[in-house]
Amino acid sequence: MEQNITVEIAAPAERVWEVLTDAERWSEWTETVTSVRRLDEGPLRSGSRATINQPKIPETEYVVTELDPGRSFTWAATGPGVTTTARHDVEALPGGGSRVTLAVEQGGWLGSVMGRLYRGLTDRYLANEAAGLKSRCEGER
DSSP states (O other): OEEEEEEESSOHHHHHHHHOGGGGGGGGOOTTTTTEEEEEOOSSOTTTTTEEEEEEEEEEEEEEEEETTEEEEEEEEEEEEEEEEEEEEEEEEESSSSSEEEEEEEESSHHHHHHHHTTTOOOOOOHHHHHHHHHHHHTTT
């Protein structure tokens, strides 16, 4: 089960990418993230790992599974019976703005149940994260 949100941001794709991939600072612009701790150094790359703490969700370790620098990254967390995959896409728009799509998919036998149980929470978190990213990139936070 995938849930997603798309937002247009009045900032260049390069700026949005910079904010989006600086995961350790996410808690500065979205209240859905308490902290992110990178478990490796350097720029985000395939195989990079991070531990994320969020309200109402157990601490989770994500691993970057796909990376298209400047455009998108996907990371996944696995547990017994569940895989959570989060995708972050940035598209440059004519005129200098950007379109961002944030998506979360719950897979596995337990993931489909969790996806239904947490649907409302996930929708609220995605909306909050999109609004916070927009505000940060447009210079309001």
